[in-house]
Amino acid sequence: MKVVAFNGSPRVNGNTSQSIKMVLAELEEEGIETEIVQLGGRKVFGCLACGKCGEMKNNRCVRKDDEMNNFIQKIEEADGIIIGSPTYFSNVSTEVKALIDRCGYVSKSNGGALLRGKVGTSVVSVRRAGSTFTYSAINFFFGIAEMVICSSSYWNMTLSRDPGDVQNDDEGIQTFQTLGKNMAKLLKQVR
Template sequence: MKVVAFNGSPREQGNTRRGLEIVLAELEKEGIQTELIQLGGKRVFGCLACNQCKVNKNLRCARSDDEMNTFIAKMFEADGIIIGSPTYFSNVSTEVKALIDRAGVVARANNHVLKGKVGVPLVAARRAGATFVYSAINFFFGINQMVIPGSSYWNLTLGGAPGDIEKDEEGKNTFILLGKNMAGLLKRLN
């Protein structure tokens, strides 16, 4: 089994990444292969609604930019997907929005290839707005007929500066349990 995680923060070593590392460590303890991909800061763009993916049906977006088709392919190959985003004005980062829009359209154009996969949102926020980000990512998982495990709280951490996650014990414990729950669900489904 394999889980691919996307760090949607342009702060490559920020709280979003650290949260992802906590979840991935739990998956690795259970023998699940993981990959962490740096999405934030990439030059990726939103969907243009050209509908070529519906015509081509080749599991690819017709638009070519920084690695987007590579990211989409990794999602389709994985058993589980984690999308991590910082909170920017109560929403996901632009890179995460581009990923979920384009991957979602391509998936739906190709016989709903994300159906049945496990999806997990992970959010970092300075203070507020995190539940909107959490919802935006979950909406992507839901419309793609994916299975979403829970934790003891919403999958978020609070902290403004990189490293502040280390002060958020509740957030870290939420991510640890999330990793354990995702591993258990993956094992049951596979």
């Protein structure tokens, strides 16, 4: 089994990345292969709704930008997906939104099998407020894609601003560790 995690923050080693790594550590402890993909800061663009992905029927997008089809391929090959995002004005980063829209459109235009039945979970970092909207945006995507959404003992978020602040959020750390354990268990049950 494999889980691919997308860091939607342009801060490669920021709180979103550190939070994702806490979840991945628990998955690896359970023998699940993991990969983290740096999405934030990449030149990816939103969906044009051109419909070409539905005509091609190959689970790919015709737009040529910074590796979106590689990201979609990684999702296709994974059993579980983590999307991590910082909270920008009560929502996901633009790169995360591009991934959601384009991957979602490609999946729906090709019968939905790209995402259906996979386990998905969100990881959110926030300075103070707005994290539940970010959490919801990611989970709404998983829901409409017919994925199995993994939860934790609290919403999958940390209160942290400056890189490293997550290390001082005891409840956030516990939430991410529990999330990793729950995702490992769920993946084993689903597969």
